[in-house]
Amino acid sequence: MRGGISLGRERFCIECGRTEHEVKLTSKMLCVDCFLRKYPLYEVKNRRMKVKLCPMCHSYAVRRNFARGRGLSFSEAIKALVEDSVNKMVKLPFYSKITIVDFKAPENFVKNRFLIPVVVETKHVEEDVAESFTLEIEVYAEKCPLCKRKEKGVSEAIIQIRKERGKLSYEEREKIIDLLRGLAEKSRDPKAYIANVEATGGGVDVWIGSLKFAEMAARVLRKRFNGSMKIFRTFGGLNKSGKHVLTASILIKIP
Numbered sequence: 216m217r218g219g220i221s222l223g224r225e226r227f228c229i230e231c232g233r234t235e236h237e238v239k240l241t242s243k244m245l246c247v248d249c250f251l252r253k254y255p256l257y258e259v260k261n262r263r264m265k266v267k268l269c270p271m272c273h274s275y276a277v278r279r280n281f282a283r284g285r286g287l288s289f290s291e292a293i294k295a296l297v298e299d300s301v302n303k304m305v306k307l308p309f310y311s312k313i314t315i316v317d318f319k320a321p322e323n324f325v326k327n328r329f330l331i332p333v334v335v336e337t338k339h340v341e342e343d344v345a346e347s348f349t350l351e352i353e354v355y356a357e358k359c360p361l362c363k364r365k366e367k368g369v370s371e372a373i374i375q376i377r378k379e380r381g382k383l384s385y386e387e388r389e390k391i392i393d394l395l396r397g398l399a400e401k402s403r404d405p406k407a408y409i410a411n412v413e414a415t416g417g418g419v420d421v422w423i424g425s426l427k428f429a430e431m432a433a434r435v436l437r438k439r440f441n442g443s444m445k446i447f448r449t450f451g452g453l454n455k456s457g458k459h460v461l462t463a464s465i466l467i468k469i470p
């Protein structure tokens with residue numbers, strides 16, 4: 216029965232007094248507006264955030280360092296970057312959870328700077344209360360320190376491969392370089408790259424980005440070609456933080 220008599224028993228919002236005929240009531244006897252005022256679902260720390268993305272390896276820096284994304288495809292990196300950024304931009308109380316509803320990003324590096332609008336929804340974990348809003352991520356193309364290093368051809372080790380007697384054949388040289396390239400591709404060490412290859416009179420010199428990787432790869436080479444190996448470790452120049460860099464030259468002789 217509706218009407219004058221039942222009106223007295225009608226439930227109403229304990230804050231603003233509106234009845235459940237006018238507004239939806241939550242279990243706390245509050246209308247949605249009053250509920251959200253009392254229990255906000257989120258706090259936005261930044262509506263817009265700048266993120267750097269390396270155009271070469273797709274690692275990205277949400278705060279300071281290029282820490283994640285290396286080796287991902289462009290679209291995978293964008294997806295991860297959006298998730299990480301949203302988590303940094305919004306603070307959630309324990310009773311709330313966030314979902315990324317939609318975002319618009321280019322398919323590739325069409326520009327050196329682009330904007331990703333992100334629509335997110337925050338939802339109360341128990342009550343049927345939700346709120347959506349939009350955040351913006353400003354993406355800048357910037358080479359990460361590792362790619363810059365790679366471009367400059369910085370290396371920590373040189374592997375010199377020689378024959379016991381005579382000269383390395385063209386086929387032997389190609390086999391050695393293929394093996395090193397394969398190992399570098401499979402390695403998880405981001406510095407495991409071949410910085411330079413130089414054919415010398417009788418052999419080949421290969422400059423490697425990572426000392427650790429170079430020593431591992433040299434052991435594989437030695438085994439594969441049944442050769443001998445000598446490692447000479449030296450302290451090279453100074454790095455950016457003024458520390459001496461340990462470098463090595465590795466000599467492999469194959470029969």
Ligand SMILES: [Zn+2]
Binds near residue numbers: 233248
């Ligand atoms: Zn109310």
Ligand SMILES: [Zn+2]
Binds near residue numbers: 271272
């Ligand atoms: Zn990079």
